[in-house]
Each structure stands twice: as C-alpha cells, then as structure tokens.
Amino acid sequence: MVQEKVILLVEDNPADVTLTIRALKKANILNEIAVARDGVEALDYLFGNAIQGGHGVRSLPAVVLLDLKLPKIDGLEVLKRVRENPLTKTLPVVVLTTSREEKDVVSSYELGCNSYVRKPVDFNQFAEAIRQLGLYWLVINEAPPDRKA
Numbered sequence: 001m002v003q004e005k006v007i008l009l010v011e012d013n014p015a016d017v018t019l020t021i022r023a024l025k026k027a028n029i030l031n032e033i034a035v036a037r038d039g040v041e042a043l044d045y046l047f048g049n050a051i052q053g054g055h056g057v058r059s060l061p062a063v064v065l066l067d068l069k070l071p072k073i074d075g076l077e078v079l080k081r082v083r084e085n086p087l088t089k090t091l092p093v094v095v096l097t098t099s100r101e102e103k104d105v106v107s108s109y110e111l112g113c114n115s116y117v118r119k120p121v122d123f124n125q126f127a128e129a130i131r132q133l134g135l136y137w138l139v140i141n142e143a144p145p146d147r148k149a
Contacts, residue, residue: 005062005138006032010042010078011096012070019123020065020096020130027131031138034061039073042066043081048090060091063137066113068097068104076107083112090144092137 007024011017017035024033036042046060064082070076075095082088094115095108108116117133120126 006034006059007134007138008034008036008045008061008064008071009044010036010039010064010066010075012037012067016119019126023095023123023130024128024134027134029131029134031062031134037119038071039075039078041054042070043073045089046082047085048069052114060088060145063094063133065094065096065133068099068108073083076111079088079108079111079113092141092143094133094137136146 002034007029009017009020009149011020017037018097019035019036021140034045042064045082046064064077066078070078075097077093079093082091082093089112094112095104095113096117096119098102098119099105100118117129120129
C-alpha cells in the first residue's frame, strides 16, 4: 500500500495501541499512525493546537480510530467537536471500543460516527477487524477532498 495518509489512533490503553499497530502492520497497512492518548491530545492533533513534528499546517488524517473511554475528554465529546467544526465535519471517524452499552452505540451514531466497531478480545479476530477497517477506509472508501488542519 502507498504510504501517504495518516491514521489517527485515539486510545489510552498502551496494550490496545500496541495491538492495533501490530494488526495494521500485519495487514500490510503501512500508513503513518499518529497516537493520541486522551481526548485533549486528539483535539490538539486535529485542530493544530499542538504543532506535531515541527509542521505548521498539515493534512487531516485519512481516518480516526476513536476509543470512547478516554481520560480528560471522552470519545463522544471528541466526536461532537469534530462534527461541529466545518474543517473536520466530514472526516471519517470509526469508533473502536470495548463498550457494549447500547447508549454508546446510539450516541456515537447520533453524533455522526461513520462506523462503530467493538474490539474483539481474541488477537486474531482483532487483527482481522483492523485489517478490514484499514482496507475499507484507506483503499475502498472515497474520501472527501483533502483539507488542511
């Protein structure tokens, strides 16, 4: 795969970060992966409050993989702010969480997530879910025109 678009992984659990990155590499998804470990870091990354890697203006990620249970600002609030901003309102956001609560599923879709995926416990199932997500959002899906954050 061509390495051009960034995947923003918003995840506070170091083990889940490691598993997600491993699963993406196993699926030959070679895109750069930026990791935000809480909701504040995610919003800073998306809206440029924290200049990452010395770059001023950067492209938005190809997709955001967003956990819901985050410190500082939870995933639903991150999603709400992403959808409220004209610059990021069409950004693909996949909720990737362990939550099985119906209210989280409903709230995520009401706030405009593109997909809601429960993390499987088994690594092989998890790796397959990540592979399918990566292929769909990075290869198959037709994204809106690129915008700068």
